[in-house]
Amino acid sequence: MSWLATTDPLFTNSGHVGLAIIVIVVVKMLLGLGLLMTSVILMIWFERKAISDMQSRIGPQRWGPFGLLQTLADGLKLILKEDLIPSEADRTVFKLAPFLVLVPAIITFGLVPIGGTLTIAGHKVLLQVANPPMGILLLLAMSGISVYGVMLAGWSSGSKYPLLSSVRASAQMISYEAALGMTIVTVVLVTGSLSVHNIVTSQADGVWHWNLIRLGVVPFVVFVIAITAELNRPPFDVVEAESELVGGFHTEYSSFRFAIFFLAEYMNTITMSAIIVTLFLGGPAGWAPNVAHLKWLFPIAWFLVKTVGFAFCYIWFRASLPRFRYDQLMDLGWKRLIPLSLGWMLIVAGFLVAPGWGFMMGAVVLLAYSVLARAFSLGQTREVGVDSVLPMVGARPLPGEVLRSSSDEGSD
Amino acid sequence: MIAAAYTTPSVLVFATSALLILVGAIGVIAVKNPVHAALCLIMTLIGVAVAFVAQSADFLAAVQIIVYAGAIVVLFLFVIMFLGVDRREHIHFEPLVGQRAFAAVGVAITVGGLIALMAKSHWVSGATSVTTKLSAGSGNVHELGTAVFTTYLFAFEATAALLIIAVVGAVLLARRERPIQSEKEA
Structure with a gap:
């Protein structure tokens, strides 16, 4: 396991993994999961409150102070409801699909550096669940896997609208992954490393070193648009377009399985806000006063402030932008x-x-x-004529020609 | 060298990845439903990615998942969904006339070749990198990039050109003009 030491200082101790290190890793994982779950609950509340404010409504207010516990009540209600599986459904895949969305959502959050470095019992600990050598590529891999969850959920429901939705979702997510990958390559080029920790530390020397400014604003804008499309959030939510597709790919899901989709969607929203902050806004970088023993708190605070800012942007998008048409x-x-x-x-x-x-x-x-x-412009104004069809190659018609002549016979 | 490589964690990782690969690969050919077969294929690909990570080939592992699991099998599934798997095809005639015998011979040759290779060459070389030693810090992406863009530049660019040609060819074959009168007479 010595190769882990190339990216994580926790494992530099001559490759020996002692009890202390195992405890630290497990605690980091549990803390990460706890943080993610808590922030999902707060995010759902925040979204409902912010949108109701923008629409001059009151929003949730009954459960807990300011309606903070509304999400818990909703979650409890969902779990207590009957769990239906349609008779036409492919049962195995139907049960598998929600987890294919949830697991990548949780893993991706593990990549995000929340703060700087802590020293606990002589071990240097990165405030990041894991810093794998493949680094930011894991983000792309996980978003690739989560396509399956959406796709298979729609297909396995054995119903028309979810199937249409899942076809849309897979096409959309694959299309935007290319632009996403290319902007990440730009970030990796300027950092010179794939490791997320290095991406953050290379931006630490002030605002002018943030990738947002260092790379010109274009990659940032492209990344935000592409990641919003990956998330299937408004204005790119053709996957769940209520007016066209009932409820989208999870129309047939109910109870706990629906709750998992809902949870994963909000986890992804938070994680992607955090990823934007990590890649372009310096992550936990920011001004920190020289206070003894509390210096490690300021990067965390900066990270949270920036991430909440982007989470608010997503809510803002949802409240103000109309949905795109699919084409x-x-x-x-x-x-x-x-x-x-x-x-x-x-x-x-x-x-x-x-x-x-x-x-x-x-x-x-x-x-x-x-x-x-x-x-x-040529493609848009093109007149289809004899000249635009390629001449035949050789004596035999191409397979395409045969297909064309046989299928076009009755069409006009 | 070999003894050093066989620690408990590495054996566990190998067993996990081997299990994923084998169960997935058998599933691909044994399962009747094409969508389930595609899912088994993903399982195999993830198993291979785990094996890559165990060999410190992190970049390869990530690319394996991004390209194969994330894009290519999604396209397979896309096609399967469009064609519809509800209409199961009942094949009443023997679809492979005489190929089965050839397939058996092919399998025998492949397995024999593998066994011969294993007997002749070293089972485990113990080296994690062929080009250079994995230096701490720079990681294998750097080494891979240097190798691909200097030593193997021609092969790399030739592969890229081949893929572009394939894509352009596919677009050309699939292209359909809207029908007009004069085209029909020609």
């Missing part, structure tokens, strides 16, 4: 965000080598964009 969503993902993030990544890579290369890359990217814009 607009695909257009935005494939035709705008992917070229933009790819081009910006090349420019950043160029500037990392030398300013001359950066400007050259900028020129190349601009040229490519103008070609792309021309292609888009």
Whole structure:
């Protein structure tokens, strides 16, 4: 296990894993899970309160002070309800799907550095559940896995609207993963390391070193849009569009299984706010006064303030932005965000080598964009004529031609 | 070297990954429902990723999950969903005429080759990295990047070009023009 020492100072002790280290790791995991669960409860309350304020309503107020315990009451109610499985459902997959959403949501939160480093009983402890060497790639891997939860939930329900929703969800999440990956590559390029801890420490020297400013604002904007689409949150919630799809992929789910989907959705919202803060806003970096024994508290406070800020942004999006149409969503993902993030990544890579290369890359990217814009405008105004069909290759028609002539026979 | 590699945790990790890989692989061919088969395939891929992590190939493990489990099998499932698995196909005729014998021969050759390889070469080399020693700190992403973009640059770019050609070819084959009169007569 000595390779763990390359990223986590906890394991540097000549590869020997003693009882103290095991206890520290388990406590970190439990604390992380507890923090996540508590923040989910608060987040749901916060969202309901903030939205009701924006809509001039009162919102939850009966249970606990300011209605704080409303989420607990709702959770209890959900668990006590009858658990239905539709007769057409694929039972195994139907039961498996909620956990395929929940587990990645929990694992991703483990990546986020909440504060700096603590020294407990002679061991240096990162305030981060785990700092794996593959680092930020685990975020992409987990968002890849959580696609299955949504997809299989819709399919296994054996019902039409959930199936439509899950097809939409999988297409949407895969499309936006490309732009997401490219912006993360930009961050990794400038950090020179995949480890989340290094990404945070490289931004520690003041606001001008935050990736938000260091990389130009473009990757940040692309990342926020792409991650909102990954979350299936408004304005990208075509997956759960009530007016079109009843309730989306979890229409047939009830009771505890529905509660798991709900929980995972809010966990993801919090985790992604935290990930945005980690990648672009310096994570726990911020001003800290020199107070003895309490210095480690300030990074945590900064991290919480920034994360709550982004969580509020998500609520704000939901309250103010209308839902995208499905084809607009695909257009935005494939035709705008992917070229933009790819081009910006090349420019950043160029500037990392030398300013001359950066400007050259900028020129190349601009040229490519103008070609792309021309292609888009041609594609939109194209008249289909004889010239636009490719000539036959050789004597035999291509399989496509045969298919075309046989399938187009009765269509017009 | 070999004795040093066999600690209890590493044996446990290996057993877990081997179990995931084997159960998944057998499931892919044994299970009737295509969606379940795809799920078994994901299980195998995750098992392989665990094996990669155990070999300190973290980057490979992450890419394994992101690309194979996160994108390719999702596309498989996508196609399965669109075609619909409700209509089970009842195959009344033998779909593979004579191929089964060839398959048996192929399996025999492969297994024989593997056994021969294992007998001839070293079972475990003990090395975790072929290109260079894993230096502390820089990690294997650095080594992998250097290898791919210097020594194996041509092979890497050729693979990239091959994939692009395949994509463009697929788009070309699947492209359908809206029908117009003159095209039908041609």
